[in-house]
Structure formats: structure tokens, C-alpha cells
Amino acid sequence: MKRRCHITALLGAALLGTAVPVAAIAQDYGRPVLGADRGDQTRARDGVRSGRQAPLSRVLSMIAQRTPGRHLNTTQGDAGGRPAYFVQWQLPDGRVVVFVVDAESGQILGRQGG
Structure with a gap:
């Protein structure tokens, strides 16, 4: 209802x-409601090209080394006033977690869910 x-x-x-x-x-x-739009992709591409932002491929590789599962989706936003990737990741048991990653350094700041 x-x-x-x-x-x-x-x-x-x-x-x-x-x-x-x-x-x-x-x-x-x-x-979690996450969905990348064209603006996210453009900002990420521009940030990586200029050296201001870690490539998403490197971020995903780092997450995959530490946490089994698969990448579902990524959006961009900010965390604590800094640009961040919000990576939606599905664990082998089906649970979904969202990794909050500093977009400039590529370091994982936290994890929600799961």
C-alpha cells in the first residue's frame, strides 16, 4: 500500500x-538509486584527461582486488566537499554495496549497504 x-x-x-x-x-x-547520465561521463572523462581525477578503470580494479563481485553502475557526486565516485557493486551472494571513492586520489572513503 x-x-x-x-x-x-x-x-x-x-x-x-x-x-x-x-x-x-x-x-x-x-x-540505492544510482544512474550515470551523460554529464557524469563527460565530467569523468575531462577530469581524467586533465589529471585531476583517477580513471574509473583503476578504481574498479582496486575494488575487484579487495572485494569479490561485479560492477553494476557508477555515478559521480561529492563526499565531504570533494569529488567522488559512487560505485555500485554486487557481491557474490547478491547483496549490493556502494563504495564511496575519492575521485582525485582513487582511495576508498567508505562503503554503504551489503
Whole structure:
């Protein structure tokens, strides 16, 4: 019932042209909402080319060496005022964790979920 109310609210807001924080709705169900857009890809590419940002391939390799599983998705944002990668990773048992990685140094800052 709660889910139906959220979906109804989301659809109603979309029809009215009002922005609804989708992440807030999805958090009720324990699912991380992550999805890269073209802006994320462009910022990452520009950052790597200029040397300001660690390549995502290096970040993913580092995570894979430490944690079995597979890469699902990555978005960019900031963590503590610094640019960060948010890497969604599926563990062998099916659980999903999100690694927060400093985009400049490539160091893992933390892990959520799982």
C-alpha cells in the first residue's frame, strides 16, 4: 500500500511538472538509486584527461582486488566537499554495496549497504 502511494505521488507530480526526489522514495525500499547520465561521463572523462581525477578503470580494479563481485553502475557526486565516485557493486551472494571513492586520489572513503 505504501509503495502504491509513493508511485501515485510520483506520477501525479510528473503530470503537474513538479520535481519529486526519486532517491527519497526509493530509500524507503532499501535500494540505492544510482544512474550515470551523460554529464557524469563527460565530467569523468575531462577530469581524467586533465589529471585531476583517477580513471574509473583503476578504481574498479582496486575494488575487484579487495572485494569479490561485479560492477553494476557508477555515478559521480561529492563526499565531504570533494569529488567522488559512487560505485555500485554486487557481491557474490547478491547483496549490493556502494563504495564511496575519492575521485582525485582513487582511495576508498567508505562503503554503504551489503
